[in-house]
Amino acid sequence: MSRHPLRTALPAALLACLTSAYAADAERSASPDAAAGTDTLAPVVVTALAPASALSFTTDPKLPRQPVPASDGADYLKTVPGFGAVRNGGTNGDPVLRGMFGSRINILTGDGAMAGACPARMDNPLSYVAPETYDLLSVIKGPQSVRWGPGASAGTVRFERRTPAFDAPGARLAASTLGGSWDRNDQVADATLGAPAGYVRAVANRSEQDDYADGDGRRVPSRWKKWNTDVEAGWTPDADTRLAATFGRGDGEARYGGRGMDGTQFKRDSAGLRFERSGFSGPLARVEASAYYNRADHVMDNFRLRDPDPIGPMPMPMEARLDRRTRGGRVATTWQFGAWDVVTGLDQQTSRHRNYETIDMMGIGGPARRVPDARFDDSGAFAEATWRIAADSRLIAGARADRARVKDLRTSTGGMMPMPNPTARTRPAARRSAPASCATSAIWPPRRPRCTPASAAPSASATTGSCSRRNRGRPAASTRSTRSSRRRRPSSTSAPNCAAAA
Numbered sequence: 001m002s003r004h005p006l007r008t009a010l011p012a013a014l015l016a017c018l019t020s021a022y023a024a025d026a027e028r029s030a031s032p033d034a035a036a037g038t039d040t041l042a043p044v045v046v047t048a049l050a051p052a053s054a055l056s057f058t059t060d061p062k063l064p065r066q067p068v069p070a071s072d073g074a075d076y077l078k079t080v081p082g083f084g085a086v087r088n089g090g091t092n093g094d095p096v097l098r099g100m101f102g103s104r105i106n107i108l109t110g111d112g113a114m115a116g117a118c119p120a121r122m123d124n125p126l127s128y129v130a131p132e133t134y135d136l137l138s139v140i141k142g143p144q145s146v147r148w149g150p151g152a153s154a155g156t157v158r159f160e161r162r163t164p165a166f167d168a169p170g171a172r173l174a175a176s177t178l179g180g181s182w183d184r185n186d187q188v189a190d191a192t193l194g195a196p197a198g199y200v201r202a203v204a205n206r207s208e209q210d211d212y213a214d215g216d217g218r219r220v221p222s223r224w225k226k227w228n229t230d231v232e233a234g235w236t237p238d239a240d241t242r243l244a245a246t247f248g249r250g251d252g253e254a255r256y257g258g259r260g261m262d263g264t265q266f267k268r269d270s271a272g273l274r275f276e277r278s279g280f281s282g283p284l285a286r287v288e289a290s291a292y293y294n295r296a297d298h299v300m301d302n303f304r305l306r307d308p309d310p311i312g313p314m315p316m317p318m319e320a321r322l323d324r325r326t327r328g329g330r331v332a333t334t335w336q337f338g339a340w341d342v343v344t345g346l347d348q349q350t351s352r353h354r355n356y357e358t359i360d361m362m363g364i365g366g367p368a369r370r371v372p373d374a375r376f377d378d379s380g381a382f383a384e385a386t387w388r389i390a391a392d393s394r395l396i397a398g399a400r401a402d403r404a405r406v407k408d409l410r411t412s413t414g415g416m417m418p419m420p421n422p423t424a425r426t427r428p429a430a431r432r433s434a435p436a437s438c439a440t441s442a443i444w445p446p447r448r449p450r451c452t453p454a455s456a457a458p459s460a461s462a463t464t465g466s467c468s469r470r471n472r473g474r475p476a477a478s479t480r481s482t483r484s485s486r487r488r489r490p491s492s493t494s495a496p497n498c499a500a501a502a
């Protein structure tokens with residue numbers, strides 16, 4: 001094995017640290033602070049995205065950034081304070097917000113959810129997001145808003161495209177390219193043609209990277225490649241009205257060193273329609289409505305991007321093909337009464353998961369039928385009020401009610417050793433007693449957050465990362481938490497369980 005330069009650099013770095021620490025100690029003992037019995041630490045410089053308010057972040061994903069432009073949404077979010085990522089090889093990491101992940105983070109592109117199909121989370125929703133193709137990233141930490149769908153006990157993440165209307169006929173173009181080590185190369189193009197009456201916008205990106213080599217020069221399976229194309233056509237009859245239709249498609253592949261299979265297809269099909277109108281006279285300020293359809297078509301196998309391991313648990317070529325179709329919609333109205341803003345609305349979401357089963361002896365690549373194995377339905381109503389107390393203070397309170405239904409359609413479980421599914425075509429008992437309800441309230445800026453004690457919180461929300469250590473265990477003053485809905489994990493329940501109070 002070759003000698004790694006880090007091994008010689010590390011003792012030298014430690015020696016330098018010890019020397020500087022000794023020098024700092026000597027200096028400190030002679031300082032006025034030491035005489036006064038206090039200790040002044042050296043300034044620490046932190047470079048990070050500044051929050052828009054106490055618990056929310058907004059940024060333009062197109063802005064230049066370090067490290068290099070993200071290959072997917074999780075790669076971008078891990079640079080936002082509070083987020084981490086469960087690495088998944090070269091790309092498609094799984095985001096973690098304050099210790100919570102999975103369906104606890106409500107992830108939306110536009111107004112729609114794009115649920116992945118893989119049972120091993122190779123394709124979490126952010127795998128299908130190319131951040132540079134969007135105009136705005138918004139993050140709401142914690143369950144502090146009820147406007148964007150059920151769940152969201154960890155937070156809400158929204159990637160949006162906001163195409164400015166045209167005052168005169170014209171065109172806009174934004175493009176970027178990137179080259180890096182291990183053959184990393186990206187290309188992004190965003191072109192819009194428009195006039196006052198409407199516009200057409202096309203956004204496309206392509207990104208790839210090869211396997212990298214470890215310190216001993218061994219190749220580590222981590223190669224990935226992905227592309228996306230989205231088209232948006234908008235009608236803007238006046239400055240206050242917009243109707244936009246979107247269509248999108250994408251695909252990709254990724255090699256994984258830590259899994260028995262690689263992801264060889266991450267196909268995405270998307271369609272959406274959005275209407276918004278403002279400029280009314282009277283208390284009604286804004287009306288918005290949207291509908292969407294997203295499909296994830298995923299294939300994973302152990303032979304297209306690698307050779308099957310003859311002494312491993314899967315010595316023969318094997319593949320799994322799954323898809324998930326999610327469709328839904330949302331209607332919201334915004335009302336203004338003096339210092340009060342009130343948003344009310346309805347939303348609905350339906351998701352179907354299917355497995356592909358070979359129907360003859362041709363095996364892999366042969367004809368297959370799509371077998372539905374799970375369905376998820378959620379309908380919700382929400383209302384959220386904001387009281388602008390002063391220029392820098394707001395009181396926000398909201399309530400949300402959901403009816404969620406999940407049905408297990410599998411006839412067998414157990415994978416390679418199938419056995420009858422005891423819950424086939426049934427709904428979990430916890431789901432029959434709907435409707436669900438939850439509420440959240442907050443005062444901005446929330447200087448002294450309070451939370452429900454962990455024992456009183458629903459199991460899925462036991463990690464209340466938004467609560468300070470000082471207040472942990474105190475009862476919430478203004479939180480009601482009964483039962484809420486989950487889209488992907490029927491056995492877990494969660495509801496916003498944290499509130500902030502001044």
Ligand SMILES: [Cu+2]
Pocket residue numbers: 118119120121122123263298299300
């Ligand atoms: Cu998979």
